[in-house]
Amino acid sequence: GAVVSQHPSWVICKSGTSVKIECRSLDFQATTMFWYRQFPKQSLMLMATSNEGSKATYEQGVEKDKFLINHASLTLSTLTVTSAHPEDSSFYICSAESLGHTEAFFGQGTRLTVV
Amino acid sequence: AQKVTQAQTEISVVEKEDVTLDCVYETRDTTYYLFWYKQPPSGELVFLIRRNSFDEQNEISGRYSWNFQKSTSSFNFTITASQVVDSAVYFCALHGGYNKLIFGAGTRLAVHP
DSSP states (O other): OOOEEEEOSEEEEOTTOOEEEEEEESSSOOSEEEEEEEOTTSOOEEEEEEETTSOOEEOTTOOTTTEEEEEEETTEEEEEEOSOOGGGOEEEEEEEEOTTOOOOEEOOOEEEEEO | OOEEEOOOSEEEEETTOOEEEOOEEEOOOSSOEEEEEEEOTTOOOEEEEEEETTOOOOEEETTEEEEEEGGGTEEEEEESSOOGGGOEEEEEEEEOTTSOEEEOOOEEEEEEO
């Protein structure tokens, strides 16, 4: 099946710094990428949807200035957590779809810890 | 509105027992897709199955089987002869007309030796 690679798998950063998470589709062109956040023992909550070459669409309650999403190519989307705070500590996971296909392929996830 | 309900928060069974994970969904779309994913402790999501709304045939894959009933808007997942390696969180998800995957709250399955 299709492969989506997410990097890094875990990161620890200091409060106030920014962290960038990459999501790459390795063997298909991802016209749409999704970013989810998952708190411990909770479900995946969609943060935003990004289509290649256009601005991301954020879900209600998600600060777009804090969670910057860039989908500059058909194989790469990035999520940057700006000025991170401890409450941003969470598991972030991306998924990618190609045009006309409804099956989303998920990255391995990134565990962010802000200290 | 689209919604997925997994009423069972946690299930605990002993190895070799059969276990059924329930999933009930809501959607106004006539065309939609239903999924099951497994999330082991490592965190990655493992795709298990996709079913489209026009295919109500039940499916069996090894020890796994799925029962899709449109009349009750349910898509239940049964593991036969459970094993310790089946311990994980299982998510049911719905993909409808809004190009989004809506996840249920998940069911944490613990299989004890």
